[in-house]
Amino acid sequence: MKTHVDRRQFLALSALLLSPAARVLAVGDAAATPLLLTAASTRADEHFLVGFRHDGAAFHPVFKLPLPERGHHVAVQAERGFFVSIARRPGTTLVLAELATGKLIREIRAPADRHFYGHGVFSADGEWFYTTENAFEDSSDASGRLVAWRVSGAGSDATLERVHDWPSYGVGPHELLLMPEGNTLAIANGGIRTHPSHDRDILNLDTMQPSLTYIDRRDGKLLEQQGLPAEFHQCSIRHLDVSANGTVVLGMQFEGEAFMTVPLVATHKRGENLQLLLAPPELQPQLNQYVGAIRFAADGRHFAATCPRGNQFTVWDSETGTLVHALRARDNCGVIASDKGFVYSTGMGTVAELDLQSGSISEFDGAEQLDLLWDNHLCSGVPA
Amino acid sequence: MRMIIDSRLPSMTRSRLIPTLCLLTGCLVASPLLQAQNTDWTPLNLAMTDAVVIPAYERFAAATAPLARNAAGFCAAIDADSLAALQQDFSAAYDGWQGVQHIQFGPITWFNWNFRLQFWPDDKGTGARQLDALLATADPAVLVPEAFAQQSVGVQGFPALERLLFSDDSLVALQNEPYRCQTVQAISRNLDDIASGVAQRWRDEFRTTVANADERGFFESAEDATIDYLKAVVESVRRIQQQKVQPVLGDNQAAARERRAEAWRMDRSVQHMRTNVAALAALFNDSAPALSSVLQPADLPNIQQAFATLQQHLADAPDSMNTAITTAEGYAAFKQVDADLDALFELLEAGVKGTDLYLGFNSLDGD
Numbered sequence: 115m116k117t118h119v120d121r122r123q124f125l126a127l128s129a130l131l132l133s134p135a136a137r138v139l140a141v142g143d144a145a146a147t148p149l150l151l152t153a154a155s156t157r158a159d160e161h162f163l164v165g166f167r168h169d170g171a172a173f174h175p176v177f178k179l180p181l182p183e184r185g186h187h188v189a190v191q192a193e194r195g196f197f198v199s200i201a202r203r204p205g206t207t208l209v210l211a212e213l214a215t216g217k218l219i220r221e222i223r224a225p226a227d228r229h230f231y232g233h234g235v236f237s238a239d240g241e242w243f244y245t246t247e248n249a250f251e252d253s254s255d256a257s258g259r260l261v262a263w264r265v266s267g268a269g270s271d272a273t274l275e276r277v278h279d280w281p282s283y284g285v286g287p288h289e290l291l292l293m294p295e296g297n298t299l300a301i302a303n304g305g306i307r308t309h310p311s312h313d314r315d316i317l318n319l320d321t322m323q324p325s326l327t328y329i330d331r332r333d334g335k336l337l338e339q340q341g342l343p344a345e346f347h348q349c350s351i352r353h354l355d356v357s358a359n360g361t362v363v364l365g366m367q368f369e370g371e372a373f374m375t376v377p378l379v380a381t382h383k384r385g386e387n388l389q390l391l392l393a394p395p396e397l398q399p400q401l402n403q404y405v406g407a408i409r410f411a412a413d414g415r416h417f418a419a420t421c422p423r424g425n426q427f428t429v430w431d432s433e434t435g436t437l438v439h440a441l442r443a444r445d446n447c448g449v450i451a452s453d454k455g456f457v458y459s460t461g462m463g464t465v466a467e468l469d470l471q472s473g474s475i476s477e478f479d480g481a482e483q484l485d486l487l488w489d490n491h492l493c494s495g496v497p498a
Numbered sequence: 499m500r501m502i503i504d505s506r507l508p509s510m511t512r513s514r515l516i517p518t519l520c521l522l523t524g525c526l527v528a529s530p531l532l533q534a535q536n537t538d539w540t541p542l543n544l545a546m547t548d549a550v551v552i553p554a555y556e557r558f559a560a561a562t563a564p565l566a567r568n569a570a571g572f573c574a575a576i577d578a579d580s581l582a583a584l585q586q587d588f589s590a591a592y593d594g595w596q597g598v599q600h601i602q603f604g605p606i607t608w609f610n611w612n613f614r615l616q617f618w619p620d621d622k623g624t625g626a627r628q629l630d631a632l633l634a635t636a637d638p639a640v641l642v643p644e645a646f647a648q649q650s651v652g653v654q655g656f657p658a659l660e661r662l663l664f665s666d667d668s669l670v671a672l673q674n675e676p677y678r679c680q681t682v683q684a685i686s687r688n689l690d691d692i693a694s695g696v697a698q699r700w701r702d703e704f705r706t707t708v709a710n711a712d713e714r715g716f717f718e719s720a721e722d723a724t725i726d727y728l729k730a731v732v733e734s735v736r737r738i739q740q741q742k743v744q745p746v747l748g749d750n751q752a753a754a755r756e757r758r759a760e761a762w763r764m765d766r767s768v769q770h771m772r773t774n775v776a777a778l779a780a781l782f783n784d785s786a787p788a789l790s791s792v793l794q795p796a797d798l799p800n801i802q803q804a805f806a807t808l809q810q811h812l813a814d815a816p817d818s819m820n821t822a823i824t825t826a827e828g829y830a831a832f833k834q835v836d837a838d839l840d841a842l843f844e845l846l847e848a849g850v851k852g853t854d855l856y857l858g859f860n861s862l863d864g865d
Contacts, residue, residue: 155859157851186865202865232865288865352865367864371624373613373651399610406864422860442718444725447860461859475714487859 149176149213149495151197152448152459153185154486161185163199163209164486165216165495166465168457173465173481177216182207186232187289188493191240194268197495200245204229204310208245210272213495219270227251228259229310232490233289237331238296241265243274244331246287246301250309258282258303260290260329280334283327285318288352293328293360293384298337300362301327304350306369319369324351326364326382340388346376353407357414360384361432365405365419378405379419381432391430393437400424406447407491411455411470418456418468422447427458427468441468441475448492459488539720542787543708546727549785552705554598554777555697561594562690569686573679576672584682585663589766591689592656596773598696600734600781603726604707605699611692613651618760619741625652629661629681636677641684643691659685664763721855727789729857731778732846738774739839742767746823747832754823767819771835772812779805797849804845808838 147167154162161184165176179199186202196219199209206229210219224230227249234245247259262278284303291300305324307317316322324347328337342349348370356362364380377390378401392398402423410417411429416438419428422445429439445461455470465481465488468474481488565587572584595615598606606612617625628650632640639645652658662668662682672679711717745758746767759767782789782805790798815822815831822828850857 157856373610373617396608400607404864406860422858422864425861442714442716442722444718444722445856445858445861447864461861462856487856490860490864 147452150450150457151188151190151199151493151495152491153181153188153199153202153489155184155489156486162486163188163211163216166481168465168467168478170454170467171476171479173478173484175480175484179209179211179216179218181209182221185209185489187234187491189234189236189243190493190495191236191243191265191272192496193240194265194272196269196272198234198243198274200232200234201230202232202489203314204248204250204308205232206230208234208274210274212269217270219272222274225276231286231288235290235292235299236265238292242331244290244299246282246290248286248308253307255285256281257307258284258287260287260299260301260334262331262334278334280329283329283336283339284323284325286324286350287327288350289354291354291356292331293356293362294358295360297331299329299331300354300356301329302351302354302364303327304352304367305347306350316369319348322347322350322369324349324366326351326354326362326380326388328384338384340382342388342390346390349376349378351380353405355408355410355417357410357432359414361414363408363410363417363419363430363432364388365408367405368403370403372403373399374403375399376403378403378421379408379428379430381435389435391435391437393428393440397426397428397437397440401426401428407449409449409451409456409492412451412453416470418449418458420446420449420458422461427456429456429468429470439468439470439473441473443475447490448488450492450494457492459492461487461489463487537721537724537792538787539724540709540712542785542789542791543711543720543723543727544705545785545787546781546789547700547705547708550781551598551601552697552700554601554780555693555700558591558594558598559690559693559697562591562686562693565591566686566690569683573672573676573683576669576679578669581663581669581672585764588659588663588686589764591686591693592660592761592764592766593769593773594693595656596770597777599774600730600737600778602730602733604704605696608699609695610651611696614647614654615689615692616655616657617651618657619745619758620652620657624650625657626661628652629658633675633678633681638677638680641680643684643687646684646688647691653681654685654688656689659689660761660763724789724792725855725857727781728792728850728855731782731789732843732850732857734774734778735839735843735846738771739836739843742771742774743832743836743839746819747829747836751823751826751829754829756820756823759819762820765818765820768812768815768817768822772809775805775809775812779809792853792855793849794852797845797852801842801845801849804838804842808835808842811835811838 151165154164161181163179163185167174183205184202185199188197188199190197195213197213201207206224208222228247231246236243243263245261249257249259260280260282263274264277267273282301286304286306288302288304303325305322326340349366349368351364351366353365362382366378368376379391381389401421404423406420406422408419425444427441427443427446431438446458448459450457455468457467459465463482464477466475466477568587632653707716711720711723717723742760748754756762761767811834816828
């Protein structure tokens with residue numbers, strides 16, 4: 115089932131477009147946008163889950179929930195009025211809190227031989243919640259796990275019960291998302307083996323086998339798996355997003371030599387080969403072999419890949435496979451679609467919106483003054 | 499949908515957009531701490547560029563020129579004297595690189611120039627393998643500058659040339675293998691092309707980029723540019739410690755390995771570190787205004803003392819790291835350097851924490 119692509123299947127990069135910027139004066143909408151959620155830390159190493167709104171110009175904090183360890187992604191169950199903040203690797207805590215207020219509901223710990231990878235997702239009906247986990251005492255290829263939790267209760271009564279424990283069909287599973295048809299999970303198996311006793315060290319650099327894996331969420335069965343060509347086996351597939359028409363985009367982090375030219379972004383449609391994408395040759399080396407997060411725009415065609423190590427925010431066209439926009443944004447990482455384009459956050463404390471139409475960037479007033487370092491990822495607090 | 503390319507790269511068209519919302523809302527308001535320090539970032543960035551960075555790159559280019567020139571005539575008559583002379587030219591050029599090695603932003607990151615100059619550390623012996631493969635082809639076409647620039651980074655830079663000039667059998671091998679000597683010429687010319695290219699790009703292009711950093715060009719702001727200079731100092735202290743000292747020392751003297759040193763074949767690893775630290779101190783201090791002015795004045799005496807202590811201990815340390823680590827006294831001297839680097843890093847890091855400048859979060863520890 116594993117298929118490979120070769121260099122010839124890199125999509126050709128078309129000529130890059132350029133159009134002059136319209137200097138339109140914009141003002142923030144009076145009505146604030148929907149709730150956004152993100153993990154954050156302070157320089158004193160305190161960790162929070164922050165809920166906020168913005169009006170296109172200003173940042174409006176809604177709540178700031180202390181976390182027991184560094185957070186990462188947040189999964190939202192709007193109908194039941196709560197969210198789950200999933201601890202970042204090698205954290206072991208799920209923090210359940212009320213969506214409107216950020217009030218803590220409960221903390222749920224991983225079993226003693228497990229840790230989370232910072233990602234989780236609900237089923238569309240809200241009955242199930244799925245996490246990727248590391249069975250770190252298992253040195254076999256079955257160490258990557260997909261765990262299904264039954265959801266019960268709502269609001270301050272919401273809780274999760276661990277029910278199914280399936281292989282993720284790879285090592286080091288990271289982000290997972292639900293495909294539009296509702297029964298398939300797309301999982302980024304990063305391929306990296308770590309053990310909490312060795313900090314975050316990579317224990318299998320020479321044998322990494324990352325994959326994009328599709329699993330039936332109802333029975334844990336493997337449906338399809340896509341690997342990378344041997345020369346790119348050190349490209350850890352970490353993050354993904356899926357459009358309404360089922361196109362999956364992948365963000366990767368290359369663990370090999372810094373000088374090599376390797377794809378950090380790919381697209382996939384079920385049953386087809388991966389399409390590995392490269393930025394133009396002037397830009398590709400500037401990305402420093404690292405994509406932090408990847409999210410589709412509202413049009414379901416363009417997508418953003420954040421590159422915190424290269425301090426570049428990149429926008430791509432999933433249909434043509436080309437990079438269409440890049441801008442400098444130091445330490446940018448979290449990203450989410452907005453009406454105008456994308457909202458992104460940085461470890462420097464800024465939250466900003468890129469207007470894809472004009473190319474202008476507006477940094478939200480009031481975000482930086484909170485003295486928070488915005489962690490990966492930016493998550494929506496409303497139903498998808 | 500109209501899209502705009504704003505890539506801030508040398509050969510691509512840029513659009514410079516003033517974030518319109520910021521004009522209305524004043525979102526670029528500096529934080530209270532920065533206002534208190536009243537730092538004017540662009541004059542500082544330009545002072546460092548003009549007084550320290552560009553002169554260092556020009557010294558580097560000036561040092562590679564004789565290497566390329568003398569290598570060009572070297573292969574006609576190779577003897578011990580001419581090899582020794584070329585080794586001297588090589589040492590001077592490598593020293594020039596050590597004086598700018600810490601600057602990991604700007605033109606050095608274009609065209610893979612940094613890795614082409616020095617692919618190191620090379621834990622897997624990639625450079626040796628690639629160089630052997632190149633020599634085995636004996637293909638003169640590969641050595642033409644345009645073609646050579648496209649070869650593996652492992653054959654293009656200082657480590658490859660050090661191997662060719664400083665191996666035990668270098669003299670005989672160079673005398674007997676014309677292609678090996680032609681490769682010496684090709685690498686020497688390549689080093690000079692890159693060194694002069696970086697210097698020229700800093701002078702003619704990137705200085706302007708730095709001068710206009712507050713217009714949202716390559717940089718987000720002038721402060722964004724200052725952070726790159728600051729990172730060059732702070733992170734390089736850690737890099738010297740973690741790449742040039744600790745791997746050589748190992749966990750104890752029995753585990754010390756000279757071949758993990760940066761320039762063990764020519765045994766100039768210590769001179770390199772002296773040059774590195776002097777360059778860091780220069781970037782920190784030798785402009786008006788100086789980078790040190792972004793830190794709180796109260797933090798500076800300890801940092802300056804730590805720089806001085808490190809430099810003194812490096813000056814006092816044996817010149818040969820290869821032999822020093824075989825003696826208890828020599829090993830201890832470099833353990834001291836290790837500790838000094840650690841102390842300096844900690845003080846710099848604490849100093850940065852006393853400002854509103856932040857060197858990175860997701861970029862340093864992402865997932």
